[in-house]
Amino acid sequence: MKDLSQLKEAMRGRKILLVGLKGSGKGNRSRDLMALGLVHIGLGMIMREQVRKDPNSELSLKVVKTTRQGELLPDDLVLPIIMDRLNQADCQEQGFVLDGFPRTKAQADWLLSRVSLDLVLYLDVPKTFLIDGIIRFNRRACVVCGSTYSDFDPPQVEGICDKCGNKLVRRKSDNLEVIKARLQSDEEQIRSFLPSFKTKRLLQTLPIIVNDDQKIDDRNLKKLKGEVYWVQTDTGDKARMLNYEGMRRRLHNLLKKKFIEV
Ligand SMILES: [Zn+2]
DSSP states (O other): OHHHHHHHHHHTTEEEEEEEOTTSSHHHHHHHHHHTTOEEEEHHHHHHHHHHHSTTSHHHHHHHHHHHTTOOOOHHHHHHHHHHHHTSHHHHHHEEEEESOOOSHHHHHHHHHHOOOSEEEEEEOOHHHHHHHHTTTTOEEETTTOOEEOSSSOOSSTTBOTTTOOBEEOOTTOOHHHHHHHHHHHHHHHHHHHHHHHHTTOEEEEEOEEOTTOOOOGGGBOEETTEEOEEEOTTSOEEEEBOHHHHHHHHHHHHHHHHTOO
């Protein structure tokens, strides 16, 4: 407990960026960082906030129109909204975790020139797991609240959302080719801007895999139907993976090293 309050104290006012592919656990790590006192800022979330706050402004109408057409929002629209949100009192005082932005190198450089970030966290998850998580392990989502489940974390009652009791469905677009193509283009995007953060010494990787020689409590490992799960890594080896609790510990250790033991 003393450890945790010390960590919360050290995290106060920190500005953190979360980077990772879809399915790499950004939502979970955002929740961990929120539990340490940071404000979570997601791109979709602040866009919806903007529209709700002032639905008839020129800006809001543009946001609604562009999203309806299924297009990406242009920078001249997105950047001022993000900056405005990050400058608000809660973000300035408590600190924030920004998730889902940047998407391009230009946006990353823009962010670097305006915000003095403390840390950029890259969530490193083997691609076979991201693909398997959707295809083989039967990822399904709630039609109402959007909560996702898989065979790793199945719902209490099959087909029914634990959180709101509504129906779970598999999304139609979830076929292998579509998923692979999306992963690849997302990965290319991330690769285009990560070096900008690396040169500023802001980048730290948070891997999900556990090395062979690493002693680790069974309770912190990802399991499938009660058995420890082994994943094929991007280099072709086999490795174990951390579960939710294991990842939270790893995150806390990284933050302690970075912000306390300096
Ligand atoms: Zn639900």
